[in-house]
Structure formats: structure tokens, C-alpha cells
Amino acid sequence: MTDGTGPGSRARGAIGRFASWLDDRIGLSAIMPVLRKKEVPVHRHSFWYYIGGMALFLFLLQIATGILLLFYYRPSAEGAYESIQFLMAEVEFGWLIRSIHSWGANLMIFMAFVHMFSVMLLKAYRAPREITWITGVGLLFVSMGLGFTGYLLPWNELSFFATRVGTEIPGVVPVVGPFIRDVLRGGEDVSGATLTRFYALHVSVLPALAFMLVALHVLLVQRHGMSVPPSIEAEGGPRRSMKFFPQFLLRDLVGWLAALAMLAAAAAFFPAHLGEKADPFAPAPAGIQPEWYFMFMFQTLRYLPAEIMGIEGELVGVGAFGVVGIVLLFVPFLDKPKGPDAKPGKLWTWLTFGALAYILLFSYLGYTFDPNA
Amino acid sequence: MKDGDSSTKPVTRKRFVDWLLGTSAGGFLAAVFYPVARYIVPPEVPEASVNSVTLAFAADDVPSNFGRIFKFGTRPGILVRTPGGELRAFSARCTHLDCTVQYREDLSHIWCACHNGHFDLNGRNIAGPPPEPLQVFDVNERGGQIVVSVRS
Amino acid sequence: MRVARHLWLATLLWLLPLVPTAAQTLPSSDACRDCHLALEEESLVAPARAYERDVHAETGFGCLACHGSGGTNQLNPAAGFLAAPERREIPGMCGRCHSDAVFMRQFDPGLRVDQVQEYWTSRHGELLQDSNDPDVATCIDCHPAHEIRPADDPASTVHPSNILSTCGRCHANPARMAAREIGTSQVAEYTGSVHGQLLLEEGDLSAPVCNDCHGNHGAAPPGLASVRNVCGQCHSVMADYFDDSAHGQIFEEADLPGCALCHEHHAIESVDDAALLARSEDVCLTCHEPPDTLGLEFRRIAAVLDTLNRAAEASRAILEEAENVGMEVSQALFELEDVGNAQTRAHSAIHTFQVAPVREQVAAGMEITVRAAERGREALDEHRFRRLGLGASASIILLLIIGLLMKIRELERAEDTS
Incomplete structure (x- = not known):
């Protein structure tokens, strides 16, 4: 085949003409110079740059599979479980879509955690990236909210009772607690009303919120570029970098494909379970567990004594986690070098490791906890 | 790459990489969109509902003074045409020990063979050990099709 | 003190008939109760206390409805008062x-x-x-x-x-x-x-x-002849089978107590197919001598029942295996429950003491188990197919990754040479 004469090149010519026609009207080509100009620093911590992109890919995957699930899901206490049973048993590849959604959610939150801890340890939240950090923490919270609301939707025994326990927790807050609990539940107890509420949150409110935060987050990342960790900056030496497009993006793509293959394997070997249909009048089954990313908090509340200095123990725990959440949002403002030429403090690095150790330890304790002992 | 290599080698290699990328990307898209397309196509089995079921047999298949067992969600139901010609449906699970009840043409009512329990054509337990009446379902006839639903 | 009170009461009771006005008004139910509740002897207090819960009291009957006769209001036995009837x-x-x-x-x-x-x-x-x-x-x-x-x-x-x-x-x-x-x-x-x-x-x-x-x-x-009727109140299907069986007639002629001969009177045990053969042999051999070929029929019945039990268990095992690997087979499991009905009917048919009717019921059950096993195998096949599909798509993804990695190297090389 010689260049420029085959039918393929004629087609390419037609595509090119269409592309330039389109570009005249939309002006997308303005993006290309930006993409070409964008560079990603290369150093020994560059690996962590991929994690955020991975979380983004998983978020898009969740949206795609979530939309597909909406084709068959029915949000009512009478029909939810049956519709999922139907989806798993009769709809072709229904098991695949649901399992990828279920495993993908876990992987996405895992990646969000990894991303956050890497950003904390590499101090990528330093000025001028404070807003990027805040949107990122917001995204983590929204993701956890998505996980919590999505867990109930199959309306099976385990999710029902986990939700009952989970929505009970804000109830300990004085004065407004019971009100918040009732608003969350859409009534005094978890019921069909809770299901429709969680459904609304899970498929419209939280995704819309997440979408806005993601857009802002990604926009800010593009504006500021990737942050170079202070340790690398301190070493000085020649800076190496790679083009974002296509080198970095292609590498991203490799990671995304690997993640997709992993999710497919998880779906084939460990399909998402459905269990027994929720029966509000049945006694709670043994071994009620929240999703793994809530486990460390759940376990902490289990260990708290009934009363701490005259205040209800659970309230102290909930309050403490609330404070930690707020502190997390404002980390960039709290971790400020004291003087103009002071070295970045080690305090927050130690705090991060401490938090990581705490989460790992309490999650481990949570999964080995024997309620009868 | 050394300058001594033939100049055509990078070209063939590039072509191979492009071919590999194009083919596998096409395969990948197929692997993604095939399940999605199959997923969207509605399955042949109609969606099961706990509240109502369309019976697999027509109204004409149920003569007068006759009963037939049907599947209602996860439990058996019994459809009866009374000697008067009316269609009625009940849960076919005997309230005594969960045996499946049957229609007795000779008695014109419902009977459980396990312990001689009798139910009248309103589902009421009239004789034998059953402690409670049978659950009554609503029956609707639409163009020869019978739709049985839970009485709300 | 106590003796004195009794003496006083006794005197009063004896005097009562002598006092016409008192005799007509005193022993209303309330009066009986009030006095009895005030007594110290528990055996005299208890009846008055208990009677408040009695259905007759609720209907409006007083003490004298039983303790008097003909509406007498007198505590005099001669006038019909019954203290404690024989x-x-x-x-x-x-x-x-x-x-x-x-x-x-x-x-x-x-x-x-x-x-x-x-x-x-x-x-x-x-x-x-x-x-x-x-x-x-x-x-x-x-x-x-x-x-x-x-x-x-x-x-x-x-x-x-x-x-x-x-x-x-x-x-x-x-x-x-x-x-x-x-x-x-x-x-x-x-x-x-x-x-x-x-x-x-x-x-x-x-x-x-x-x-x-x-x-x-x-x-x-129940009389020897009526045992079958008594049990047949509920177990009517079995009773009918039994009547038509050879035993039905022989037992009746020999004045043998129908059902109870095999099932005992009070210690009636639930049916356990595993013990059926051993138990029945004990029972059968009380009449049938060992060379008697009739006993063989029961052996055949037990074998036929066993086939169904095994088939049901096997089907359940297949479905459970499919369930354990994450396949959705709840519908098939539900349909398998219908075997229970076939088993009940087969157990009823045992009372014909012939293998053919039992086999007929078992055959109906076998159909259910075969269908269930098929559904289970289909689910397992589907599960294998999923792994195959996974293998195929994973290889495609792997090829794509290799292609991408090669492309990346190629781009880097182009950059280095430029």
C-alpha cells in the first residue's frame, strides 16, 4: 500500500475534513496545545500521580454501570430485592454489571484513600492547591456517602441491619440527633421510605455533587499542574518531566485497563452476593458489618465505654470523628511552615502515619472481633 | 537503537504496534459493548413480581368445578373455577403443615391430603386440623389471560 | 379464738332454718362468698375465690345453682342443700x-x-x-x-x-x-x-x-376395629389405602388394631425413611415368617423411597454448589421443595403395602429432582462459561496493554532520537 492513494487514506481525508469542519464550530483544537504543553514531573514518587487518575476512571465506570443498573432496578421495599434477583438470574450479563459496580465502588474508595494519603505524605496540598485538597476531601466524603446509600439498595438482610445501625449513629447527637436520624430514615425506623430516600441520594444528589467536585478538582489540577514533593525540591538537581499527552495518559490507560481486568476477574470469581431478603421484623442476624471503609469507625464506637466524663461514650466518638473530618478539610491551612525559610514540619507526616496505623489496626480488630467473647 | 540497523525495521515495528493496538482496541471495545448490548436486550422471561402473576394457562383451560395449581412468586397457588363458573385463587399452601392443597371435584371444595383438612371456596378452614384460612388472592381475567394478585 | 368462731358459725347455721326471715334473705351468692372469704380455713376460702373466674359465675349463676336444689335458699340439707356432693x-x-x-x-x-x-x-x-x-x-x-x-x-x-x-x-x-x-x-x-x-x-x-x-x-x-377410623380422621388418605390393602381385610377379620399394630398407640414416631426398613422388618416379622416372600415387597418400597431421597439430595447438592459459586438459583431451589409433596404422597402410598403405587408417586417426585438437577447443571455451566469469557476478555485487555506499552516505548525512542 502506497501512501496517499488507498481507499483508507481517502476515508482519512474525509474524517479530517469533518474534523476541521467541527473544529471551526466548536474550537476543541484549542485544548490540544494545552494538553501538549502540560508536563508531568518525573521523580521517584511519580507513581502516586497515577492514583488520582485511577480514581477518576473508576468514578466514570461507576456512572456507566450505575446507569445500566437503573434499567432494571426498582426502588421499593416490595420490588428492590426481587428486581436484583431477576437481574442476577435472568438478565444476560446482569451479574457482570452489578458485580463490577459493587467491586468498582470498593476499589474507587480504596483508590481515593490511597490518593489522599499519598497527597498528605507528599504534601501536595501546599499553596496554591488548598482548594484542590478541599474538593478532594469532599469527594472522599461523597464517595463514602455513595457507598453507604448504595449498600442498602439491594434491600437484603445484611444491608438492612447495617443501615439501621449506621443511621442510628447520628441519633446520639443531642437535640438535633434524633431529627437527623429520622430525616435520614424517612421515618422512625429503616423502611421502604428509607430505601426511596437513599435511592434519590445515590442516583441523583450525590452523583451530581461528586460530578461538580470532580470537575473542579480536575480543573484545578490542570491549572496548577502536578505538585513536586518538597523532598524532591530540596534535593535540587536537574528536573525531569514527561509529556502528559500522550506519554502519561497512555500509562494511565495501562493502569485503567489493568483495573478493569481485575474487576472483571473479581466479578467472575466472586460475584456480588444478594443474600436473604430484608425482613424488618426478623431478629438481626449475627455478624452485622458495615462496608470495610466504615469498619474502623464502627469498631471504635464498639470499644467506647458507655460514658466518658459524664458524656455518652458514643457521642464522644461521633464528635471526635466529626472533628477529625473538619480537621482533614483544613489540613493545608494547619500545616504551614512557621518562618519564611522554615523546613516543612514533620508533625503532619507523623499524624498521617498515625491515622493510617489507626485505620489499619481498628479495621483489623473489627474483622477479628468476636461479639460473644 | 543503533544507526547501523536497516531503516525499514522501525517502520515495520511501528506498523506492527499500530496494528496490535488497533486490533486489540477493537477487540476491547467489542468485549465491553457485547455484554452491555446483551444486558440491555430484555430477557425472555418476564420480570417476576411478588404482587401479581400472569398464569401460564388460559381461562378456557379451567373448566367449571375444577382446580389448578400455579406458581405464585416463590410459593404455590391454586386457581379454582367454582361450580357457579367463578374464578377464585388462594395460596395452595395448607395452613396446617405446608402441604400443597388440591381441589376435590366430588366435594366441590379444597382439600389437603396430608391430614384431611378441608377449606371452602372462600378459603375458610371448615374441617380438619388447619388452624387458619388459606390466603385469598384476587383474580382478574383479561382477554383469556388470568392475572392473580395479592389482595391489598 | 378459732374454735370459738367455728362454734359461733355452727350455731348460726343451725339456727338459720329456725329464723324464717333470715332463711329467705341471707344465703345469696354474695353472702356465701363474703362469709367464705372471711374464713381462715383455706379449703373453705378457695372455692369462693376460684368461683369468681368460673364461666358459670360469668353467666350469672350463684353458689346455690349447684349447692342447692330446686331453688332452695336454705342451707339445710333437708331442704336440698348440698355441701359437698358424693x-x-x-x-x-x-x-x-x-x-x-x-x-x-x-x-x-x-x-x-x-x-x-x-x-x-x-x-x-x-x-x-x-x-x-x-x-x-x-x-x-x-x-x-x-x-x-x-x-x-x-x-x-x-x-x-x-x-x-x-x-x-x-x-x-x-x-x-x-x-x-x-x-x-x-x-x-x-x-x-x-x-x-x-x-x-x-x-x-x-x-x-x-x-x-x-x-x-x-x-x-378405641375398640380394635375403630383404631383405623380414629387415625383416619386426619390421615384419611393413608386410611383409604389401608382399607383397600390386603392387610385391611385380614386385620379386620383377625381383630387386629389397624394402624397401632405398626405405629404403636401413644409412642407414634415420625416417619424416618432411613429407619423404615429396619423398623418395618421388626414389625412385619411378628406375623410374616422369614421365608415369606411378602416381606420382600417392603424391602422394594424402602428402596424406591430411598431413590427419591437420594435424587432430591443430589439435586439439592448441585443447586447448592451453584449457589455457593454465586449463581442465582433460588427459583430452582423453590421448585425442588415440591419434592416434599411427592414424598408425602409416596409415604401415604406405603399403606397399600405394594411397591407399584409408591413407585408412581416417587416417579412424579423424580421428575422434579431431574428438572432441578438440570437447572443446577445449567447454572454451573454458565459459571464455567463466565470464566471462559473472563479469560477471553482478559487476554484482549492484556494484548491491548502490551500494545500500549510498546507504543509508549516507541514514543520515548522517537523523543530520544529527536
Whole structure:
């Protein structure tokens, strides 16, 4: 085949003409110079740059599979479980879509955690990236909210009772607690009303919120570029970098494909379970567990004594986690070098490791906890 | 790459990489969109509902003074045409020990063979050990099709 | 002090008939109760206290409805006052009202009026009549005098849940039964029986208890010929099979007690297919001599039943395996439950004592198990297919990754050379 004469090149010519026609009207080509100009620093911590992109890919995957699930899901206490049973048993590849959604959610939150801890340890939240950090923490919270609301939707025994326990927790807050609990539940107890509420949150409110935060987050990342960790900056030496497009993006793509293959394997070997249909009048089954990313908090509340200095123990725990959440949002403002030429403090690095150790330890304790002992 | 290599080698290699990328990307898209397309196509089995079921047999298949067992969600139901010609449906699970009840043409009512329990054509337990009446379902006839639903 | 009070009361009682005005007004029910409740002797207080809960008190009858006769208001035995009636007199005393259809109609038109008549036909009645046996039960032993409750009241001694202890009060008491031939094992045997477990452990009030087989007022052991009829009340299908069987006729001619010959009277055990053959051989061999080929038929029945049980278990195992690997087979599992109905019908057909009818029912069950096993195998095939599909798409993804990596190297090389 010689260049420029085959039918393929004629087609390419037609595509090119269409592309330039389109570009005249939309002006997308303005993006290309930006993409070409964008560079990603290369150093020994560059690996962590991929994690955020991975979380983004998983978020898009969740949206795609979530939309597909909406084709068959029915949000009512009478029909939810049956519709999922139907989806798993009769709809072709229904098991695949649901399992990828279920495993993908876990992987996405895992990646969000990894991303956050890497950003904390590499101090990528330093000025001028404070807003990027805040949107990122917001995204983590929204993701956890998505996980919590999505867990109930199959309306099976385990999710029902986990939700009952989970929505009970804000109830300990004085004065407004019971009100918040009732608003969350859409009534005094978890019921069909809770299901429709969680459904609304899970498929419209939280995704819309997440979408806005993601857009802002990604926009800010593009504006500021990737942050170079202070340790690398301190070493000085020649800076190496790679083009974002296509080198970095292609590498991203490799990671995304690997993640997709992993999710497919998880779906084939460990399909998402459905269990027994929720029966509000049945006694709670043994071994009620929240999703793994809530486990460390759940376990902490289990260990708290009934009363701490005259205040209800659970309230102290909930309050403490609330404070930690707020502190997390404002980390960039709290971790400020004291003087103009002071070295970045080690305090927050130690705090991060401490938090990581705490989460790992309490999650481990949570999964080995024997309620009868 | 050394300058001594033939100049055509990078070209063939590039072509191979492009071919590999194009083919596998096409395969990948197929692997993604095939399940999605199959997923969207509605399955042949109609969606099961706990509240109502369309019976697999027509109204004409149920003569007068006759009963037939049907599947209602996860439990058996019994459809009866009374000697008067009316269609009625009940849960076919005997309230005594969960045996499946049957229609007795000779008695014109419902009977459980396990312990001689009798139910009248309103589902009421009239004789034998059953402690409670049978659950009554609503029956609707639409163009020869019978739709049985839970009485709300 | 106490003696003095009694003396005073005794004097009063003796004087009563002599005081005409007092005789007409004093012994209303309230008056009886007030005095009795004030007494110290527990045996005199208890009846007055208990009577407040009695169905007769609720209907408006006073003490003298039983303790007087002909509406007398006098505590004088000569005028018809009955302090404590003789055991022999009790049926007649209750029957004064309960055998009077016209009288009873005013209160409970549905209530039968033949209890006393039935009672005299019962073993209790016979013994009372013939030998004036002081230990034999009369009305008040099952319906405690002064605290009679209707049978549908859970607090009643004759409520299904209490019958066993009511009858057992005498029949499980060795001292009471010492002089009689019938022993005291019935209550214990019944407790362990399939009916006893249903009633006592699962609270199934429809399970038969003593009176459902022996009758209540006419309580007596069912006659040899009537055992089949008694059991057939509920087990009608089996009874019909039995009637048409060879045994039905032979047992009747030989005056053998139908069902009870194989199933015992009180210790009726639930059907366990595993023990069926061993148990039945014991029973059959009491009549059939070992060379008798008729015993073989039962061996065949057991084998046929066993086939169904095994098939059902195998199908369930396949479905459970499919469920364990995450396949959705709840519908197939539900359909498999229908085997239980086939098994019940097959167990009924055992009472033909022939293998053919049992085989017919088993065949219907086998169809269900075959279908279930098919669904299970399909699910497992589907599961294998999923892994195959996964393998295929994973290889495609792997190729794509390799392609991308090569592309990246190529781009880098182009950059290096430029």
C-alpha cells in the first residue's frame, strides 16, 4: 500500500475534513496545545500521580454501570430485592454489571484513600492547591456517602441491619440527633421510605455533587499542574518531566485497563452476593458489618465505654470523628511552615502515619472481633 | 537503537504496534459493548413480581368445578373455577403443615391430603386440623389471560 | 379464738332454718362468698375465690345453682342443700342443667347436651357405676369445680395445651394407677411422639391430644376395629389405602388394631425413611415368617423411597454448589421443595403395602429432582462459561496493554532520537 492513494487514506481525508469542519464550530483544537504543553514531573514518587487518575476512571465506570443498573432496578421495599434477583438470574450479563459496580465502588474508595494519603505524605496540598485538597476531601466524603446509600439498595438482610445501625449513629447527637436520624430514615425506623430516600441520594444528589467536585478538582489540577514533593525540591538537581499527552495518559490507560481486568476477574470469581431478603421484623442476624471503609469507625464506637466524663461514650466518638473530618478539610491551612525559610514540619507526616496505623489496626480488630467473647 | 540497523525495521515495528493496538482496541471495545448490548436486550422471561402473576394457562383451560395449581412468586397457588363458573385463587399452601392443597371435584371444595383438612371456596378452614384460612388472592381475567394478585 | 368462731358459725347455721326471715334473705351468692372469704380455713376460702373466674359465675349463676336444689335458699340439707356432693351424684348434678336441651339453649345453643350420657359409656363412667370406684374421674376432675373455663380458653384445664397434664394427673401417677392394668407410661410415650412434639414443642394446637383419639366425655380406648377410623380422621388418605390393602381385610377379620399394630398407640414416631426398613422388618416379622416372600415387597418400597431421597439430595447438592459459586438459583431451589409433596404422597402410598403405587408417586417426585438437577447443571455451566469469557476478555485487555506499552516505548525512542 502506497501512501496517499488507498481507499483508507481517502476515508482519512474525509474524517479530517469533518474534523476541521467541527473544529471551526466548536474550537476543541484549542485544548490540544494545552494538553501538549502540560508536563508531568518525573521523580521517584511519580507513581502516586497515577492514583488520582485511577480514581477518576473508576468514578466514570461507576456512572456507566450505575446507569445500566437503573434499567432494571426498582426502588421499593416490595420490588428492590426481587428486581436484583431477576437481574442476577435472568438478565444476560446482569451479574457482570452489578458485580463490577459493587467491586468498582470498593476499589474507587480504596483508590481515593490511597490518593489522599499519598497527597498528605507528599504534601501536595501546599499553596496554591488548598482548594484542590478541599474538593478532594469532599469527594472522599461523597464517595463514602455513595457507598453507604448504595449498600442498602439491594434491600437484603445484611444491608438492612447495617443501615439501621449506621443511621442510628447520628441519633446520639443531642437535640438535633434524633431529627437527623429520622430525616435520614424517612421515618422512625429503616423502611421502604428509607430505601426511596437513599435511592434519590445515590442516583441523583450525590452523583451530581461528586460530578461538580470532580470537575473542579480536575480543573484545578490542570491549572496548577502536578505538585513536586518538597523532598524532591530540596534535593535540587536537574528536573525531569514527561509529556502528559500522550506519554502519561497512555500509562494511565495501562493502569485503567489493568483495573478493569481485575474487576472483571473479581466479578467472575466472586460475584456480588444478594443474600436473604430484608425482613424488618426478623431478629438481626449475627455478624452485622458495615462496608470495610466504615469498619474502623464502627469498631471504635464498639470499644467506647458507655460514658466518658459524664458524656455518652458514643457521642464522644461521633464528635471526635466529626472533628477529625473538619480537621482533614483544613489540613493545608494547619500545616504551614512557621518562618519564611522554615523546613516543612514533620508533625503532619507523623499524624498521617498515625491515622493510617489507626485505620489499619481498628479495621483489623473489627474483622477479628468476636461479639460473644 | 543503533544507526547501523536497516531503516525499514522501525517502520515495520511501528506498523506492527499500530496494528496490535488497533486490533486489540477493537477487540476491547467489542468485549465491553457485547455484554452491555446483551444486558440491555430484555430477557425472555418476564420480570417476576411478588404482587401479581400472569398464569401460564388460559381461562378456557379451567373448566367449571375444577382446580389448578400455579406458581405464585416463590410459593404455590391454586386457581379454582367454582361450580357457579367463578374464578377464585388462594395460596395452595395448607395452613396446617405446608402441604400443597388440591381441589376435590366430588366435594366441590379444597382439600389437603396430608391430614384431611378441608377449606371452602372462600378459603375458610371448615374441617380438619388447619388452624387458619388459606390466603385469598384476587383474580382478574383479561382477554383469556388470568392475572392473580395479592389482595391489598 | 378459732374454735370459738367455728362454734359461733355452727350455731348460726343451725339456727338459720329456725329464723324464717333470715332463711329467705341471707344465703345469696354474695353472702356465701363474703362469709367464705372471711374464713381462715383455706379449703373453705378457695372455692369462693376460684368461683369468681368460673364461666358459670360469668353467666350469672350463684353458689346455690349447684349447692342447692330446686331453688332452695336454705342451707339445710333437708331442704336440698348440698355441701359437698358424693362423687356418684356429680354427673347427675351437672346434668340437671347440661342434659336439659331446653335449658341449655338459653345460654349456648351450640353446646351439646349429651355429655352425661356419654360419660356413663366411658370407662370412667362404667367404673363409677359398677363399683363406685372412689378414684375414678367424674366431671369435676377434668373441669375443676368452682373454676370451670370453656375449652377454648387457654387457662382452661381442658384447653388442648392443658389436656395432657389434666389426664396425666391421674394416668401418669403410679399411686393412682397401681391397682389398674393400664400402666402409667402413656403421657411419657405421647410426649415423645410426633403428635406430642407438634403440640408441646411447636405449639400446634391442631395436633391430636388424649381426647382426640379417646373421646372426651366418653373416654375409653378405641375398640380394635375403630383404631383405623380414629387415625383416619386426619390421615384419611393413608386410611383409604389401608382399607383397600390386603392387610385391611385380614386385620379386620383377625381383630387386629389397624394402624397401632405398626405405629404403636401413644409412642407414634415420625416417619424416618432411613429407619423404615429396619423398623418395618421388626414389625412385619411378628406375623410374616422369614421365608415369606411378602416381606420382600417392603424391602422394594424402602428402596424406591430411598431413590427419591437420594435424587432430591443430589439435586439439592448441585443447586447448592451453584449457589455457593454465586449463581442465582433460588427459583430452582423453590421448585425442588415440591419434592416434599411427592414424598408425602409416596409415604401415604406405603399403606397399600405394594411397591407399584409408591413407585408412581416417587416417579412424579423424580421428575422434579431431574428438572432441578438440570437447572443446577445449567447454572454451573454458565459459571464455567463466565470464566471462559473472563479469560477471553482478559487476554484482549492484556494484548491491548502490551500494545500500549510498546507504543509508549516507541514514543520515548522517537523523543530520544529527536
